[in-house]
Amino acid sequence: MNLDTLYSELTLKTTAKLVLVVLDGVGDIATREQGYLTPLEAAATPNMDALAKDSAQGRMIPAAPGITPGSGPGHLGLFGYDPLEFQVGRGVIEALGLGLELRAGDVAARANFCTLDTKGIVTDRRAGRIDTKVCEELCALLAQKVKKVGDAEVIIKAGKGHRFVVIFRGKGLEGPLTDADPHREGLPIPQAGPVDAKSAKAKKAAKLVAEFYKAALPIIAQKKPANGFLMRGIAHQPEIPLFKDRYGLRPSCIAVYPMYKGLAQLVGMAKLEGPQTISEQFERYLAEYDNFDYFFIHFKYTDMYGEDGNFAAKKQAIEEFDAALPILLRKRPDVLAITGDHSTPCAMKGHSWHPEPVMLLSDCSGSDKLERFTETGANSGSLGIFQAKYLIRLMQANAKMFDKFGA
Amino acid sequence: MNLDTLYSELTLKTTAKLVLVVLDGVGDIATREQGYLTPLEAAATPNMDALAKDSAQGRMIPAAPGITPGSGPGHLGLFGYDPLEFQVGRGVIEALGLGLELRAGDVAARANFCTLDTKGIVTDRRAGRIDTKVCEELCALLAQKVKKVGDAEVIIKAGKGHRFVVIFRGKGLEGPLTDADPHREGLPIPQAGPVDAKSAKAKKAAKLVAEFYKAALPIIAQKKPANGFLMRGIAHQPEIPLFKDRYGLRPSCIAVYPMYKGLAQLVGMAKLEGPQTISEQFERYLAEYDNFDYFFIHFKYTDMYGEDGNFAAKKQAIEEFDAALPILLRKRPDVLAITGDHSTPCAMKGHSWHPEPVMLLSDCSGSDKLERFTETGANSGSLGIFQAKYLIRLMQANAKMFDKFGA
Numbered sequence: 069m070n071l072d073t074l075y076s077e078l079t080l081k082t083t084a085k086l087v088l089v090v091l092d093g094v095g096d097i098a099t100r101e102q103g104y105l106t107p108l109e110a111a112a113t114p115n116m117d118a119l120a121k122d123s124a125q126g127r128m129i130p131a132a133p134g135i136t137p138g139s140g141p142g143h144l145g146l147f148g149y150d151p152l153e154f155q156v157g158r159g160v161i162e163a164l165g166l167g168l169e170l171r172a173g174d175v176a177a178r179a180n181f182c183t184l185d186t187k188g189i190v191t192d193r194r195a196g197r198i199d200t201k202v203c204e205e206l207c208a209l210l211a212q213k214v215k216k217v218g219d220a221e222v223i224i225k226a227g228k229g230h231r232f233v234v235i236f237r238g239k240g241l242e243g244p245l246t247d248a249d250p251h252r253e254g255l256p257i258p259q260a261g262p263v264d265a266k267s268a269k270a271k272k273a274a275k276l277v278a279e280f281y282k283a284a285l286p287i288i289a290q291k292k293p294a295n296g297f298l299m300r301g302i303a304h305q306p307e308i309p310l311f312k313d314r315y316g317l318r319p320s321c322i323a324v325y326p327m328y329k330g331l332a333q334l335v336g337m338a339k340l341e342g343p344q345t346i347s348e349q350f351e352r353y354l355a356e357y358d359n360f361d362y363f364f365i366h367f368k369y370t371d372m373y374g375e376d377g378n379f380a381a382k383k384q385a386i387e388e389f390d391a392a393l394p395i396l397l398r399k400r401p402d403v404l405a406i407t408g409d410h411s412t413p414c415a416m417k418g419h420s421w422h423p424e425p426v427m428l429l430s431d432c433s434g435s436d437k438l439e440r441f442t443e444t445g446a447n448s449g450s451l452g453i454f455q456a457k458y459l460i461r462l463m464q465a466n467a468k469m470f471d472k473f474g475a
Numbered sequence: 476m477n478l479d480t481l482y483s484e485l486t487l488k489t490t491a492k493l494v495l496v497v498l499d500g501v502g503d504i505a506t507r508e509q510g511y512l513t514p515l516e517a518a519a520t521p522n523m524d525a526l527a528k529d530s531a532q533g534r535m536i537p538a539a540p541g542i543t544p545g546s547g548p549g550h551l552g553l554f555g556y557d558p559l560e561f562q563v564g565r566g567v568i569e570a571l572g573l574g575l576e577l578r579a580g581d582v583a584a585r586a587n588f589c590t591l592d593t594k595g596i597v598t599d600r601r602a603g604r605i606d607t608k609v610c611e612e613l614c615a616l617l618a619q620k621v622k623k624v625g626d627a628e629v630i631i632k633a634g635k636g637h638r639f640v641v642i643f644r645g646k647g648l649e650g651p652l653t654d655a656d657p658h659r660e661g662l663p664i665p666q667a668g669p670v671d672a673k674s675a676k677a678k679k680a681a682k683l684v685a686e687f688y689k690a691a692l693p694i695i696a697q698k699k700p701a702n703g704f705l706m707r708g709i710a711h712q713p714e715i716p717l718f719k720d721r722y723g724l725r726p727s728c729i730a731v732y733p734m735y736k737g738l739a740q741l742v743g744m745a746k747l748e749g750p751q752t753i754s755e756q757f758e759r760y761l762a763e764y765d766n767f768d769y770f771f772i773h774f775k776y777t778d779m780y781g782e783d784g785n786f787a788a789k790k791q792a793i794e795e796f797d798a799a800l801p802i803l804l805r806k807r808p809d810v811l812a813i814t815g816d817h818s819t820p821c822a823m824k825g826h827s828w829h830p831e832p833v834m835l836l837s838d839c840s841g842s843d844k845l846e847r848f849t850e851t852g853a854n855s856g857s858l859g860i861f862q863a864k865y866l867i868r869l870m871q872a873n874a875k876m877f878d879k880f881g882a
Binding site: 098099100104131132133135136137138139141151155158301413415416418419420421422443448452453 | 528840857858865879
């Protein structure tokens with residue numbers, strides 16, 4: 069029997085409130101240079117410490133052993149979707165990251181301006197890294213002149229620097245397509261083609277991309293240095309079972325950055341807009357407590373400072389998070405999970421594969437008798453080291469949402 | 476998406492050096508009789524202790540929970556091949572153990588001399604455990620008289636005691652075959668037949684085995700007590716993806732015993748011959764450092780003394796290994812893993828299913844703050860308890876050989 073089917077069959081209706089707090093990239097590694105402490109271990113976290121005593125802990129493998137996930141796979145795992153089964157293309161992630169509202173069937177591409185010589189050879193894949201302002205002007209020009217190709221609507225949105233996103237919204241489209249990008253200078257822009265040659269929908273999408281090039285390139289042909297563009301990660305918004313149907317929970321997202329709102333939207337979470345700080349996010353949770361059963365609350369700064377390699381700032385971000393935590397606890401949810409979507413070790417200045425620590429608290433989580441929430445403590449927790457996609461199932465179990473299996 | 480495909484797609488070219496050191500059967504169990512210490516815990520290991528502080532640790536399940544592996548599955552797991560998916564027949568393992576160079580398609584059988592009565596009934600399955608010398612004489616006689624059966628070359632090599640190996644080298648052959656062995660006395664030798672009745676290649680192999688019996692039995696009919704022989708584990712060398720293609724690493728093997736060289740050869744590792752001691756093995760690693768990216772270094776004696784149930788000798792073997800370790804560290808690899816291929820508890824005098832401890836060291840392994848490398852310490856390491864086939868993936872991750880998965 070398929071495990072997801074079993075979970076569905078055993079799911080009961082309850083009134084429980086479940087909260088997933090993601091400290092993005094909070095997991096870290098202990099190194100000699102930092103006195104063998106991680107930021108989480110070095111930080112003063114009296115509020116999380118107080119919860120730790122009554123919590124179960126463990127560590128979670130985001131996607132698979134040794135695999136470093138991006139934010140997409142990292143969050144899909146936390147939402148209970150196997151990141152290997154539910155793959156989301158780069159174009160889709162990029163579009164979500166720019167705050168675009170994708171619809172099922174939309175095909176999205178990461179794009180960036182480049183420089184072409186008179187023969188159409190790519191001489192600079194990043195068009196001298198033009199300013200965001202120039203990129204915005206070029207995108208506005210293209211958006212004004214190319215509103216449609218074939219029977220599909222075209223949506224263009226500028227990103228940072230030379231980057232932008234193109235969405236094709238029409239009937240009968242799908243990805244993935246091969247890149248319209250030679251991936252190095254000295255070659256012309258290749259045509260994007262269907263990865264699966266048998267897909268009529270992908271063929272149609274490839275045709276639209278070709279028509280888009282035909283319409284758009286002449287418009288910027290005289291611009292310098294951005295007289296061309298490349299398109300990569302061309303993919304459609306995948307069909308993902310809705311969170312509310314899969315888990316029987318009304319889900320909501322309280323995030324600040326577009327990428328995480330976009331990922332939540334992919335699985336059908338309501339986006340609760342407005343809050344800009346973690347305190348405001350927790351306040352919003354209090355205000356919306358009765359309206360939803362599941363709250364995904366996203367805290368970005370742990371990841372950001374990990375990427376910078378700034379140990380002190382990552383530690384301080386954890387302390388600021390911890391200081392705000394009592395707001396959330398004014399209405400203590402039935403099940404609270406605090407974790408990351410992946411590790412972002414300061415020493416590596418980037419995401420990593422190291423399992424993220426997780427702390428799970430409910431009136432039946434049991435206590436692992438740990439005094440703090442740390443990577444090293446979590447290693448010996450009762451949850452063990454497990455795949456992140458099971459976290460939601462453990463949260464549901466702690467919410468007493470599962471009937472007994474068998475007699 | 477298939478996980479191996481994902482790993483392949485994410486693999487980057489690096490210049491990293493990876494070293495896998497296998498202390499064969501090092502894992503053990505703590506018992507009252509030995510003061511609740513394992514040999515690894517009882518041994519003085521200052522050099523491994525020094526590494527432990529900066530390492531990640533965990534324990535590895537060689538094949539599956541409760542499964543005791545032989546050396547074949549044990550090592551295939553360490554090389555990243557699922558031992559349940561890539562099964563290597565006993566005949567092949569035995570042939571490799573005798574140092575025979577198998578080719579793809581060779582069918583190999585474990586054989587042993589037995590005693591038959593006048594009606595062809597097996598009266599002693601081991602022919603009174605004849606001396607190795609007698610076995611060698613009988614094998615030489617058979618090898619001289621039976622060089623071919625059908626269109627296939629026959630290769631015969633004596634092992635220890637009553638044991639030998641037969642290889643059939645011809646076109647269009649495959650295993651596995653059922654055993655030409657009644658598995659108890661009082662019955663005649665059954666005919667070997669194809670396990671898969673639809674395989675024409677296995678039928679041909681079975682026919683060759685029958686012809687071999689027809690040719691060979693008369694030659695030894697008057698010998699006493701070894702006037703017959705049994706054949707088991709009749710299998711062909713399986714097609715295994717080459718290590719270098721699978722991982723993008725140039726692999727080499729520095730082992731002393733033929734079995735381990737044979738297993739390394741199965742996946743296409745270069746065999747660096749010559750060294751007889753662990754010090755010489757480490758010296759060879761230093762000499763070959765620039766020529767390979769991955770080194771498999773095998774130390775036999777921990778297993779041997781475990782099989783003997785000799786706690787003191789196993790402990791001493793660990794200490795001798797540890798004393799030689801500084802030679803290896805003269806050129807510290809980017810990633811070093813020290814582990815076993817399975818446990819061989821002294822109290823059990825044989826291989827076991829107990830997870831083997833593993834210590835993984837790189838500049839991004841992180842520290843589990845463990846002062847030593849021991850079974851009990853490894854239980855609380857950040858690697859958790861995981862399947863051995865993932866070790867190489869973690870080594871690759873630590874070598875920064877994997878690109879990020881998704882955006």
